[in-house]
Amino acid sequence: MQGDPEVAVLRLGHRPGRDERITTHVGLTARALGADRVILAGDGANRAETVADITERFGGPFAVDTVESWRSILREWEGEIVHLTMYGLEVQNVEAEIREAHRERREPLLVVVGAEKIPFDVYEAADWNVGVTNQPHSEIASLAVFLDRLFEGRELDREFEDAEKVVVPQAVGKRVVEADDE
Amino acid sequence: MQGDPEVAVLRLGHRPGRDERITTHVGLTARALGADRVILAGDGANRAETVADITERFGGPFAVDTVESWRSILREWEGEIVHLTMYGLEVQNVEAEIREAHRERREPLLVVVGAEKIPFDVYEAADWNVGVTNQPHSEIASLAVFLDRLFEGRELDREFEDAEKVVVPQAVGKRVVEADDE
Numbered sequence: 001m002q003g004d005p006e007v008a009v010l011r012l013g014h015r016p017g018r019d020e021r022i023t024t025h026v027g028l029t030a031r032a033l034g035a036d037r038v039i040l041a042g043d044g045a046n047r048a049e050t051v052a053d054i055t056e057r058f059g060g061p062f063a064v065d066t067v068e069s070w071r072s073i074l075r076e077w078e079g080e081i082v083h084l085t086m087y088g089l090e091v092q093n094v095e096a097e098i099r100e101a102h103r104e105r106r107e108p109l110l111v112v113v114g115a116e117k118i119p120f121d122v123y124e125a126a127d128w129n130v131g132v133t134n135q136p137h138s139e140i141a142s143l144a145v146f147l148d149r150l151f152e153g154r155e156l157d158r159e160f161e162d163a164e165k166v167v168v169p170q171a172v173g174k175r176v177v178e179a180d181d182e
Numbered sequence: 183m184q185g186d187p188e189v190a191v192l193r194l195g196h197r198p199g200r201d202e203r204i205t206t207h208v209g210l211t212a213r214a215l216g217a218d219r220v221i222l223a224g225d226g227a228n229r230a231e232t233v234a235d236i237t238e239r240f241g242g243p244f245a246v247d248t249v250e251s252w253r254s255i256l257r258e259w260e261g262e263i264v265h266l267t268m269y270g271l272e273v274q275n276v277e278a279e280i281r282e283a284h285r286e287r288r289e290p291l292l293v294v295v296g297a298e299k300i301p302f303d304v305y306e307a308a309d310w311n312v313g314v315t316n317q318p319h320s321e322i323a324s325l326a327v328f329l330d331r332l333f334e335g336r337e338l339d340r341e342f343e344d345a346e347k348v349v350v351p352q353a354v355g356k357r358v359v360e361a362d363d364e
């Protein structure tokens with residue numbers, strides 16, 4: 001988010017056909033919950049346009065990058081790396097350390113989310129392997145809870161710039177205004 | 183969760199072919215993050231077995247129900263209803279009220295998550311229409327953040343019973359033990 005060191009989300013392990021909507025949700029969740037950028041690796045790159053289109057309509061800043069091989073991203077990352085995995089350390093036990101790295105030491109953060117069968121070198125490259133529970137569920141859910149805890153809810157007040165459309169919260173029903181109407 | 187009034191998640195609007203994995207992730211997220219039950223409506227019912235299979239292996243209690251028409255569920259629910267929607271009131275502004283209803287007034291909670299194009303009667307049936315941001319992202323992400331805030335993190339310490347497999351948190355790598363080995 002604006003004013004914080006970068007938070008980028010790297011999406012690995014996209015399986016064509018199976019993961020189309022999952023990868024889209026990863027990208028949109030990253031944007032909505034305070035990350036600055038999503039990097040879609042391999043076949044996940046085909047979801048870039050969908051995510052960029054939402055940014056176009058609902059505002060940013062939010063970048064969508066694609067990369068053929070994610071290994072160079074991990075190797076060259078200047079900052080800390082968090083890998084979200086059901087096998088990792090419990091988020092409630094490591095989140096304070098990660099926040100401290102990000103907020104106090106001003107380290108950019110790469111948050112890696114995979115699908116099934118993530119190669120062992122990802123575990124080794126990570127500064128923290130983190131489990132949002134040690135139960136099998138969803139990389140989207142893990143990313144969402146992780147970002148909400150990383151930012152301690154500040155992401156919910158993020159203001160998006162250059163939006164064409166803005167949703168106005170309603171008790172019942174839907175209200176969407178063109179940004180110029182505000 | 184055990185000791186709390188019931189939290190059930192109702193999944194609406196599943197579109198065959200498009201939403202298979204999304205609906206599975208909704209069910210698994212509900213289980214992992216403290217709900218007691220998921221109700222899969224309409225065509226989403228075909229994901230029941232996948233979710234039940236995870237409960238079989240990784241423990242419960244967690245129920246998976248299926249229903250042809252969700253309208254009767256909304257109509258007959260005895261308790262409060264929360265509908266997660268990007269058009270709703272901001273979660274940070276209503277979560278305390280919802281927690282109070284659930285924890286102090288001991289009201290069972292039905293959490294409704296849809297896909298696109300949710301009929302207007304869902305908005306009307308809900309006691310709260312709640313947005314986890316007013317941005318388009320993911321019903322899985324919204325559910326995850328909502329449950330984490332509803333339970334204030336207590337769900338991360340939930341113990342699952344009758345598991346065949348238990349994941350032991352690791353700084354690097356994977357460790358899964360058969361439940362009897364513990």
